[in-house]
Amino acid sequence: MIKRVGFYREFESQDPNDSAPSIHDAVRLHALYDEPRILEYISSGTEIFSAMGAERDVISHDEWIPGAGSLVTDGTWLWPVELQHYVHRYHVELPDDFMAAVRASKYIAPTVLRGRAEEIVREVFGRSTSAAGVNGTKNAGGFFSWYLSDLTLQSWACLLEGLESAGLHIRHRLTGDMVLSRTGKGGSDPRPVHDAPDVAAVLADPGDGEVALHLWFASDTFTVARVRRLDDATMAVVHDLADLQEPEREQVVAALVRALHQFRDDCRGFVLDRAGRSSHDTWDALILERAWPLAPFPDSVAVDADRGVQPSGSDALTRTEYGHLMVFNRNRVDGPQA
Structure with missing residues (x-):
């Protein structure tokens, strides 16, 4: 024990x-x-x-x-x-x-x-609601989305460096392979990007689709970072958590927090949903239109405190601050006891 x-x-x-x-x-x-x-x-x-x-x-x-x-x-x-x-x-x-x-x-x-x-x-x-997905499927569709002010080539280079320092590597530590792909508008026609001279440049220009990059935490553990532009001023960086077991998932989340913390001032919001209760696309409207989606509440949602956006059913949530952001955390019903 x-x-x-x-x-x-x-x-x-x-x-x-x-x-x-x-x-x-x-x-x-x-x-x-x-x-x-x-x-x-x-x-x-x-x-x-x-x-x-x-x-x-x-x-x-x-x-x-x-x-x-x-x-x-x-x-x-x-x-x-x-x-x-x-x-x-x-x-x-x-x-x-x-x-x-x-x-x-x-x-x-x-x-x-x-x-x-x-x-x-x-x-x-125990078998907590954080570990079980919709319909009891473990970690189904889990994700961690950050909505950042439009990332430039220079800022992407800094972010990739931060990810490396946090233990999330763009190349497999044993083979040196990199998995980078570009998807067309609407999620169609994924195309591998081979021998990219500058990964930061590819990520900074996802076009009308998205760019996906494997980030390796261990030789058999990775998360896929999917980058897409929401509008002229905002990028969504979505990290898949669906295929990670509990210990690796929490370590990957911790690494992402360390790496992304340096961009906190440029962050318009984020969503952490370990169990995949809702699609990551569902939350785009919160950032673009200030509208809370009608979806099961994930683990955490952050919005700009100055925007005055409040979720419904907030009695079941706790609120904390994260710089200029207000974070709404879903209360754990089976958390650790002192």
């Missing part, structure tokens, strides 16, 4: 209950002698669930914590990603058995193998 550390009743995203400890009781005035190395350990765990948006510091209320609600593990312990913030800023006291394990490992978080990651996901979520 996975052990939990750093889940406090004040954390909104962690489905708190009265038995969870209060973070105020864990605050300490001074840091431990090895706190920097403990922070390195906490930050280097494997992320198995990625949450979008940000949550306000529950102690001072003066700072936003990006990705709060995401879950990290070392294979034995599970903690929320925001624990790093509270250890760094408030030197929160951690359980003795966790500290002993960190020190015994010489402050190096173990690599979590795929099988163990799958076990932890099943234990934490």
